[in-house]
Amino acid sequence: MLMNMVGALNNALSQILAENPNAIIMGEDVGKDGGVFRVTDGLQAKFGPGRVMDTPLAESMIIGTAIGMALSGMRPIAEVQFAGFMYMGYDQIVNHAARYRSRTRSAMSVPMIVRTPISGGVRTLEHHSDSPETLYAHIGGLVVLEPSTPYDAKGLLIAAAHGNDPVIFLEPTKLYRLFKQDVPEEMYEVPIGKANLVAQGESLTIVTHGTMVPMVKSVVEKKKVSADIIDLRTISPLDEQAILDSAKKTGRVVIVHEAPLSFGPGAEIAARIAEKAIFELQAPIVRVASGSFPYPFPAYETYYMPNEQRIGKAIDKVLQA
Amino acid sequence: MIKKVYEGSINYMQILDENGVVDKSLMPKEITGPLVIGMYRNMSLTRAVDSKVLSLQRQGRSYTYGPCIGEEATQIGSAMAMRKQDIFVPNFRQHGVFITRGMPLDRFFLYWKGYEDGNVIPKGVNGYPVIIPVSSQLPHAAGIAFAQRYMKRDSAVVTYVGDGGSSEGDTYEAMNFAGLFKVPCVFIIENNQWAISVPRKNQTAAETLAQKGVAAGIKNILQVDGNDVFAVYKAVSDAIAASSGGPTVIECVTYRMSMHTTSDDPTKYREQSEVDMWKQRDPLERLRKYMAANGLWNDNLQKEMEEQNIKVVDDAVEKAEAFKLDPRSMYQNVYSFMPQTLQEEMDEMLESSTAHTE
Numbered sequence: 001m002l003m004n005m006v007g008a009l010n011n012a013l014s015q016i017l018a019e020n021p022n023a024i025i026m027g028e029d030v031g032k033d034g035g036v037f038r039v040t041d042g043l044q045a046k047f048g049p050g051r052v053m054d055t056p057l058a059e060s061m062i063i064g065t066a067i068g069m070a071l072s073g074m075r076p077i078a079e080v081q082f083a084g085f086m087y088m089g090y091d092q093i094v095n096h097a098a099r100y101r102s103r104t105r106s107a108m109s110v111p112m113i114v115r116t117p118i119s120g121g122v123r124t125l126e127h128h129s130d131s132p133e134t135l136y137a138h139i140g141g142l143v144v145l146e147p148s149t150p151y152d153a154k155g156l157l158i159a160a161a162h163g164n165d166p167v168i169f170l171e172p173t174k175l176y177r178l179f180k181q182d183v184p185e186e187m188y189e190v191p192i193g194k195a196n197l198v199a200q201g202e203s204l205t206i207v208t209h210g211t212m213v214p215m216v217k218s219v220v221e222k223k224k225v226s227a228d229i230i231d232l233r234t235i236s237p238l239d240e241q242a243i244l245d246s247a248k249k250t251g252r253v254v255i256v257h258e259a260p261l262s263f264g265p266g267a268e269i270a271a272r273i274a275e276k277a278i279f280e281l282q283a284p285i286v287r288v289a290s291g292s293f294p295y296p297f298p299a300y301e302t303y304y305m306p307n308e309q310r311i312g313k314a315i316d317k318v319l320q321a
Numbered sequence: 322m323i324k325k326v327y328e329g330s331i332n333y334m335q336i337l338d339e340n341g342v343v344d345k346s347l348m349p350k351e352i353t354g355p356l357v358i359g360m361y362r363n364m365s366l367t368r369a370v371d372s373k374v375l376s377l378q379r380q381g382r383s384y385t386y387g388p389c390i391g392e393e394a395t396q397i398g399s400a401m402a403m404r405k406q407d408i409f410v411p412n413f414r415q416h417g418v419f420i421t422r423g424m425p426l427d428r429f430f431l432y433w434k435g436y437e438d439g440n441v442i443p444k445g446v447n448g449y450p451v452i453i454p455v456s457s458q459l460p461h462a463a464g465i466a467f468a469q470r471y472m473k474r475d476s477a478v479v480t481y482v483g484d485g486g487s488s489e490g491d492t493y494e495a496m497n498f499a500g501l502f503k504v505p506c507v508f509i510i511e512n513n514q515w516a517i518s519v520p521r522k523n524q525t526a527a528e529t530l531a532q533k534g535v536a537a538g539i540k541n542i543l544q545v546d547g548n549d550v551f552a553v554y555k556a557v558s559d560a561i562a563a564s565s566g567g568p569t570v571i572e573c574v575t576y577r578m579s580m581h582t583t584s585d586d587p588t589k590y591r592e593q594s595e596v597d598m599w600k601q602r603d604p605l606e607r608l609r610k611y612m613a614a615n616g617l618w619n620d621n622l623q624k625e626m627e628e629q630n631i632k633v634v635d636d637a638v639e640k641a642e643a644f645k646l647d648p649r650s651m652y653q654n655v656y657s658f659m660p661q662t663l664q665e666e667m668d669e670m671l672e673s674s675t676a677h678t679e
Contacts, residue, residue: 096457109657143656
């Protein structure tokens with residue numbers, strides 16, 4: 001069935017709630033309004049306000065009470081309206097959700113999902129376009145997922161709901177309605193911890209995720225270069241093997257992400273390649289990322305984040321080195 | 322036009338006064354001889370445990386520790402009011418609650434000796450581990466209470482926060498959630514007058530800490546003498562009995578007789594005269610006076626309890642000190658599965674640190 005990412009997520013949430021009576025959806029405006037991006041549209045009418053619950057406007061409380069529910073055998077799926085507002089709940093995520101398992105030696109765990117829209121490119125007000133995935137990926141104990149397609153969105157969300165770990169589920173705002181894809185109607189899982197090789201080639205490897213995946217694909221097609229394109233899908237735990245296998249094969253690596261350059265996901269990926277495959281590289285690794293400063297106001301954003309031209313130049317650079 | 326849109330008041334309750342005399346009109350009838358002796362037993366064991374950990378800490382056999390000396394009535398009174406199925410969510414000073422609820426003491430010592438393994442709480446204890454970041458446990462408690470009702474379990478949640486923690490946003494956020502969804506949660510504000518070096522009066526201009534629940538729409542709000550084990554017991558029993566209708570906030574007015582933790586020296590920031598004044602209100606002293614006046618006390622009981630405390634505590638310390646750690650457990654309990662990258666980190670650690678592996 002053809003679905004955009006919003007539709008695929010809505011479909012997955014509906015199936016998760018139908019499958020598990022202890023699963024609930026909670027967050028701001030998730031009820032009648034169906035969420036500000038309509039991801040939960042119609043679910044309250046279907047499952048009732050006891051299972052699709054509008055909460056007071058307080059991110060720490062949303063995540064903190066979800067932790068309590070998860071500790072008690074429920075499967076809360078919390079929505080935080082924008083990643084830029086999730087910092088209010090960061091303490092609950094870092095100090096509690098991430099470490100309940102380790103600090104109790106697995107006697108207790110927090111199987112919850114926190115969904116939030118991430119990244120920009122859609123001309124929003126301030127604070128609505130941040131890409132803070134490394135803030136979560138740096139915290140051991142969290143699973144950090146970021147789909148770039150409707151198919152992966154549904155499969156990863158279902159895998160998260162069937163897992164036993166706290167999951168930060170990042171949904172690129174720009175990709176919510178960008179394109180439709182054939183998505184199976186039945187439940188299926190996209191495996192957590194496995195990157196997706198979305199294109200195969202010989203000349204170089206491009207490691208990317210989220211909003212940058214369609215952009216990278218477009219550049220590769222236009223330039224007619226032979227490239228492996230790796231869509232991480234799971235930011236953490238990182239699929240190091242997939243990256244190393246491809247880097248060793250092509251010997252040339254470009255990393256593209258929308259998050260700021262400094263200490264971004266590219267730093268981790270480049271370091272792992274350097275540690276384990278540096279002698280198989282034929283060119284220095286090149287990173288294409290956003291500026292190392294707070295996300296700008298909408299008038300400036302096209303100059304802030306990677307665009308096709310910058311990605312194209314980076315590809316030329318590693319191929320010519 | 323002006324009209325009054327809200328009016329409220331908060332009551333203070335004391336049953337057992339400083340001289341050990343009870344207000345019979347308020348005394349719950351289930352508080353009889355065996356229960357009173359049980360209360361005293363748990364309070365005296367808690368004090369013995371505090372003194373043991375402080376001694377171990379000074380000898381370098383345990384790490385930073387915040388004793389609960391002076392706060393035993395609040396902790397034992399509330400823990401004994403809980404039914405078996407009720408659940409406690411503590412902060413880091415509820416040693417009396419853990420002890421009363423039957424936490425194995427060797428696990429307790431293990432936690433304060435720096436082992437995560439001490440956080441493995443047996444099922445019947447029905448509680449959650451120590452929470453160190455201040456007040457962030459309250460949203461958990463509200464969520465756990467929500468889950469009890471959602472999953473149709475007949476359990477209430479009793480959670481604890483201090484006077485300092487009552488200033489945190491999470492305290493209000495949790496109470497607001499609990500008030501809105503009417504979850505079975507009892508919030509105990511253990512007001513021990515000091516947040517490390519900051520006195521209660523510098524924490525908030527609010528006249529009581531109990532009134533923090535007012536803005537959250539919580540209907541059952543009470544301030545009690547936190548050094549009066551009978552008043553705390555009654556307040557928490559009543560709150561649990563009413564919990565199917567919604568949450569309660571109980572401020573227990575007590576006093577931290579000792580340091581915040583072993584890392585600070587209270588003589589730097591507070592007057593001895595204040596400590597002496599609170600000594601007159603000591604919760605154990607008060608209960609002993611009541612017991613003596615009501616034929617529940619004799620020297621043999623005192624001797625038997627002291628000997629029993631020493632034996633129980635020493636056995637537990639011995640067991641805790643015999644615990645052998647396995648450094649692999651750090652890596653094996655991060656996720657429900659073992660990521661390849663983490664496996665490699667563990668292998669690298671094991672190759673170069675054989676000291677503790679068996």
